[in-house]
Amino acid sequence: MLNYVWMSLIVIGLLVGAGKDISDEVKNTYRNGFPIEATVHVEKTPTALRQTWEGELVIPAESFNRFYGITSAASEIRLPVEMTTLSSGKTTITILINDSSPDFWREMARNSSGSNKLLGTVNSIKFSDDKSVAEVSVVLEKVNYVKLRAITKAALDYADTAVTISLGLIGVMALWLGIVKIAEEAGLLKLLTNLLTPLTSRLFPDIPADHPAVAAMVMNIAANMLGLNNAATPLGLKAMEELNKLNPKLGTATNAMCTFLVINTAGLTLIPATAIAIRAAQGSAEPGIIIGTSIFGAGCATVAGLVSVKILEKLPRYKKELLVDDHSSESSRG
Amino acid sequence: MVELFRNIINIISVAAVPLMFLVFVGWGIVRKVKVYEVFVEGAKDGFHVAIKIIPFLVAMLVAIGIFRASGAMDVVIAVLSPVSSLIGMPPETVPLAILRPLSGSGSMGLMTELMKVHGPDSFIGVLASTMYGSSETTFYVLAVYFGSVGIKNTRHALPAGIIADIFGMLGALFICRIFFGV
Numbered sequence: 246m247l248n249y250v251w252m253s254l255i256v257i258g259l260l261v262g263a264g265k266d267i268s269d270e271v272k273n274t275y276r277n278g279f280p281i282e283a284t285v286h287v288e289k290t291p292t293a294l295r296q297t298w299e300g301e302l303v304i305p306a307e308s309f310n311r312f313y314g315i316t317s318a319a320s321e322i323r324l325p326v327e328m329t330t331l332s333s334g335k336t337t338i339t340i341l342i343n344d345s346s347p348d349f350w351r352e353m354a355r356n357s358s359g360s361n362k363l364l365g366t367v368n369s370i371k372f373s374d375d376k377s378v379a380e381v382s383v384v385l386e387k388v389n390y391v392k393l394r395a396i397t398k399a400a401l402d403y404a405d406t407a408v409t410i411s412l413g414l415i416g417v418m419a420l421w422l423g424i425v426k427i428a429e430e431a432g433l434l435k436l437l438t439n440l441l442t443p444l445t446s447r448l449f450p451d452i453p454a455d456h457p458a459v460a461a462m463v464m465n466i467a468a469n470m471l472g473l474n475n476a477a478t479p480l481g482l483k484a485m486e487e488l489n490k491l492n493p494k495l496g497t498a499t500n501a502m503c504t505f506l507v508i509n510t511a512g513l514t515l516i517p518a519t520a521i522a523i524r525a526a527q528g529s530a531e532p533g534i535i536i537g538t539s540i541f542g543a544g545c546a547t548v549a550g551l552v553s554v555k556i557l558e559k560l561p562r563y564k565k566e567l568l569v570d571d572h573s574s575e576s577s578r579g
Numbered sequence: 580m581v582e583l584f585r586n587i588i589n590i591i592s593v594a595a596v597p598l599m600f601l602v603f604v605g606w607g608i609v610r611k612v613k614v615y616e617v618f619v620e621g622a623k624d625g626f627h628v629a630i631k632i633i634p635f636l637v638a639m640l641v642a643i644g645i646f647r648a649s650g651a652m653d654v655v656i657a658v659l660s661p662v663s664s665l666i667g668m669p670p671e672t673v674p675l676a677i678l679r680p681l682s683g684s685g686s687m688g689l690m691t692e693l694m695k696v697h698g699p700d701s702f703i704g705v706l707a708s709t710m711y712g713s714s715e716t717t718f719y720v721l722a723v724y725f726g727s728v729g730i731k732n733t734r735h736a737l738p739a740g741i742i743a744d745i746f747g748m749l750g751a752l753f754i755c756r757i758f759f760g761v
Contacts (some may be wrong), residue, residue, distance in 0.1 A: 426621025542713025
């Protein structure tokens with residue numbers, strides 16, 4: 246199933262992205278080649294040293310929306326601009342894009358040559374008598390293939406993120422694996438395992454009750470409950486390593502592994518720390534109000550996950566994959 | 580009541596790690612384990628495990644990145660919106676429900692944005708934070724946990740994980756409608 250989901254994410258992404266770009270091109274969503282009318286309030290006129298006009302570009306929201314055929318711009322657009330007249334007589338304009346810029350222009354700027362500015366050429370410019378206000382007609386630089394560019398960028402960025410995340414795990418992994426190793430040598434894990442046998446033997450019938458995997462899984466689940474994410478992942482990976490020692494067919498997940506994974510993905514925690522912290526940061530009167538509801542939600546997820554994992558593992562198509570035959574085990578070791 | 584519970588949990592969370600260090604190392608010393616040597620021996624594996632995860636995580640995150648960047652989410656939301664309105668789920672929270680199992684940082688950003696727009700104590704704000712707290716980033720956990728031991732055939736783990744996610748989101752919606760419903 247993972248193969249299909251993975252493929253679908255990529256294929257659907259590429260098709261939707263390409264489709265959006267083609268429709269943008271046909272509809273000319275970014276009005277490439279069309280002049281937009283604006284007013285510039287001049288703040289600095291050119292001097293001998295500086296060849297540029299500087300000022301503030303003003304476009305009423307209504308005409309901005311009408312020009313692009315959108316409705317998202319709510320207030321009048323005011324942005325700093327610079328205009329330079331080249332020796333050829335052509336005047337170029339640079340619009341500096343900031344956080345208060347309309348989303349539409351921010352998206353265009355992200356996909357143009359300068360990430361925080363829009364470049365364009367001035368078709369016509371008409372100054373008022375005292376040279377303090379100018380009516381300009383501007384053609385912005387061409388913007389196209391926005392989604393395909395975004396897809397390329399995302400693919401490269403996320404590959405980078407994956408490595409950053411993995412490398413970031415090295416330290417905590419080493420710390421917890423070291424600590425757990427001490428507990429193992431001291432016989433502490435065995436003690437913990439024996440204590441919880443009634444529960445774990447039911448959840449993981451394939452795992453011998455006194456196997457070290459059980460203790461690692463119990464510690465992982467406990468760390469998750471307490472919201473100790475830094476500890477939970479290394480302990481979970483330790484549990485996986487132990488579970489894999491009992492795996493007759495390397496490269497294929499056992500029933501116990503799937504059950505353990507589902508417990509983890511359901512994410513049952515007694516205190517959803519991240520959500521509470523963000524609620525507090527957003528000025529909530531009662532940030533902790535979601536503790537009960539989150540436990541209920543994650544409880545639903547855990548129960549549903551455990552029930553479905555136990556039902557699914559009995560289906561012939563998943564049972565079949567556990568069988569060890571020489572050919573398939575060789576290829577999966579590959 | 581909620582406040583007391585929260586305080587207790589808070590104290591346990593803060594004390595858990597130091598306590599674990601103390602108990603584990605202390606127990607080791609009592610049982611005459613060469614704690615330093617054994618620690619180093621165990622810690623050695625940390626590097627290998629982290630490195631082993633990389634290809635799995637790259638594969639997973641790149642696919643999710645492409646899907647998100649393409650705007651395909653809008654298509655999925657359009658398909659799901661009749662269903663969500665049928666069960667009384669505010670349309671604003673549908674993207675969060677879909678993104679939650681795919682991307683931890685992405686869904687955190689969406690939740691923050693929903694609270695910023697609608698207020699953290701509004702129905703949508705409470706529902707969004709409950710939904711965030713009701714599940715884990717399934718695809719990430721799958722890639723990391725199975726990746727660390729080189730599992731390529733994940734069998735029924737993904738379908739079961741997705742069923743769990745769906746029920747987590749429905750559970751969040753159900754309980755929020757009961758307690759904070761409009």
